[in-house]
Amino acid sequence: MAMPAGKSPILLICDDEPARHELAVKLGFLGESVITADAGNWRRGVANAHAVEAVLLGKYDTGEMRRLTGELESNLPLAAIVLLQAGEIPDFAGDGLRARMIAEPDATAHFRDLLDVLHKARLCHEYLAGAADEDISRGLAAVQGLIGVSPAIQRIREVVGRLADTELNVLITGDSGTGKEVVARNLHRISGREGKPFVPVNCGAIPGELLESELFGHERGAFTGAVATTVGRFERAHGGTLFLDEIGDMPLNMQVKLLRVLEEGSFEKVGGTRSIKADVRILTATHKNIEDMIALGQFREDLYYRINVFPIEMPPLRDRVEDIPLLLNELMRNIETGGKGSVRFNSAAVSALCSYAWPGNVRELANLVERMAILHPHGIVGVEQLPGKIRASAGQRDIAPEPQEIPQESPMPATSPDMPPVHGMDLKQYLANLEKDFIERALKDSGGVVKQAAERLQLRRTTLVEKMRRHGLKR
Ligand SMILES: Nc1ncnc2c1ncn2[C@@H]1O[C@H](COP(=O)(O)OP(=O)(O)OP(=O)(O)O)[C@@H](O)[C@H]1O
Numbered sequence: 024m025a026m027p028a029g030k031s032p033i034l035l036i037c038d039d040e041p042a043r044h045e046l047a048v049k050l051g052f053l054g055e056s057v058i059t060a061d062a063g064n065w066r067r068g069v070a071n072a073h074a075v076e077a078v079l080l081g082k083y084d085t086g087e088m089r090r091l092t093g094e095l096e097s098n099l100p101l102a103a104i105v106l107l108q109a110g111e112i113p114d115f116a117g118d119g120l121r122a123r124m125i126a127e128p129d130a131t132a133h134f135r136d137l138l139d140v141l142h143k144a145r146l147c148h149e150y151l152a153g154a155a156d157e158d159i160s161r162g163l164a165a166v167q168g169l170i171g172v173s174p175a176i177q178r179i180r181e182v183v184g185r186l187a188d189t190e191l192n193v194l195i196t197g198d199s200g201t202g203k204e205v206v207a208r209n210l211h212r213i214s215g216r217e218g219k220p221f222v223p224v225n226c227g228a229i230p231g232e233l234l235e236s237e238l239f240g241h242e243r244g245a246f247t248g249a250v251a252t253t254v255g256r257f258e259r260a261h262g263g264t265l266f267l268d269e270i271g272d273m274p275l276n277m278q279v280k281l282l283r284v285l286e287e288g289s290f291e292k293v294g295g296t297r298s299i300k301a302d303v304r305i306l307t308a309t310h311k312n313i314e315d316m317i318a319l320g321q322f323r324e325d326l327y328y329r330i331n332v333f334p335i336e337m338p339p340l341r342d343r344v345e346d347i348p349l350l351l352n353e354l355m356r357n358i359e360t361g362g363k364g365s366v367r368f369n370s371a372a373v374s375a376l377c378s379y380a381w382p383g384n385v386r387e388l389a390n391l392v393e394r395m396a397i398l399h400p401h402g403i404v405g406v407e408q409l410p411g412k413i414r415a416s417a418g419q420r421d422i423a424p425e426p427q428e429i430p431q432e433s434p435m436p437a438t439s440p441d442m443p444p445v446h447g448m449d450l451k452q453y454l455a456n457l458e459k460d461f462i463e464r465a466l467k468d469s470g471g472v473v474k475q476a477a478e479r480l481q482l483r484r485t486t487l488v489e490k491m492r493r494h495g496l497k498r
């Protein structure tokens with residue numbers, strides 16, 4: 024079976040040859056690279072035991088289960104073990120083995136279930152490979168919605184956890200969509216102010232002349248149009264947290280007023296004289312570089328020191344691609360639990376997502392997942408269904424995507440990650456394209472060396488040369 028370059032393989036152990044073949048073809052269709060074996064000789068095909076992401080255990084002699092899983096446990100230390108025959112994790116499995124076993128006897132009948140179990144296995148493998156010494160589930164429970172296994176995100180979860188019960192003013196920096204608000208909400212949630220309001224204000228979205236009254240409220244008659252006394256966001260946040268988002272967009276005259284509130288702990292409404300106590304914790308965020316702004320005279324240095332008692336910098340998504348599969352999982356789940364349909368990505372598509380630069384960070388990823396769920400409801404998204412810019416970054420050819428609904432219970436497909444349109448398909452042309460794709464992929468994976476590509480495809484060199492000529496492919 025063709026193996027996409029650089030992909031971690033899946034080991035499929037099954038003593039029933041036809042069932043093994045069928046499952047291997049399905050896995051190939053989903054873009055997985057597969058090593059097939061039977062229970063007696065599985066070691067032979069495995070070149071790099073640490074690379075194996077998952078073992079799928081199909082049919083084998085159950086009397087041998089203890090021996091077989093024991094062998095897998097010690098020889099494939101980083102692989103998830105998926106039990107396709109057993110409905111339960113066997114009693115003899117100790118904690119170590121239990122943590123990496125997934126029992127899903129029905130996972131092979133439908134593509135969606137197979138994708139789900141592969142996703143689970145991949146997360147389990149990532150955990151075993153990357154974060155074995157960190158209790159991710161504990162971290163996740165403490166800090167809600169800040170998903171990620173990258174060292175950067177783990178560090179942020181740790182810092183947020185340490186800031187629990189403090190009143191420090193925190194400045195959260197980072198590009199758009201990196202999760203600044205997620206962090207702010209967590210800081211509020213785990214502070215002693217939980218249960219009191221969390222009030223966000225987007226300083227960039229409110230016109231400068233209205234910001235003061237928005238923050239502090241105004242007295243009736245304070246200015247033309249002030250027909251009633253209003254309560255500002257400071258007052259609304261009383262006892263809780265005020266989240267000043269895009270603080271870098273706050274005009275200088277408002278910066279002076281904010282600084283005064285922070286220094287004196289009180290404020291007056293616009294047009295008012297009565298001093299109101301401000302019992303508010305201030306969290307701020309910006310995607311701008313405040314230090315540059317200070318140098319340019321656009322931001323007050325004294326305010327900066329007040330709000331930046333503790334800085335947290337959110338890393339861009341492109342610097343933590345290892346978080347993408349986990350984020351995808353979370354975003355797909357959100358769509359499902361929100362009743363917005365569902366969608367899955369095959370592993371080639373996930374690889375492509377990992378090679379894209381994500382200028383809009385997690386928000387852009389979330390938007391993509393939502394868009395794919397609309398375009399391909401209950402479908403499987405392959406590389407070709409992804410937007411051109413993502414395909415381009417993955418080094419794919421620019422083929423106009425044909426949104427196609429992929430039937431959930433499709434018959435045995437060809438071993439391609441993409442599906443033909445259901446109606447009016449030209450089978451001959453489709454198969455020819457498929458052949459061309461595989462040849463191109465094999466050539467690419469072999470660095471253009473025809474002899475190696477022929478070996479990968481199990482073709483004679485002359486046959487491959489002839490096929491390349493027919494498809495107009497150059498070496
Ligand atoms: N680590 C994460 N885990 C899960 N979801 C995340 C994560 N980071 C961001 N998100 C999601 O991505 C979206 C953008 O996050 P958020 O609004 O916190 O970003 P931001 O940095 O405040 O962006 P902006 O600068 O555009 O305001 C939200 O829907 C949020 O739930």
Ligand SMILES: [Mg+2]
Binds near residue numbers: 203268
């Ligand atoms: Mg934000």
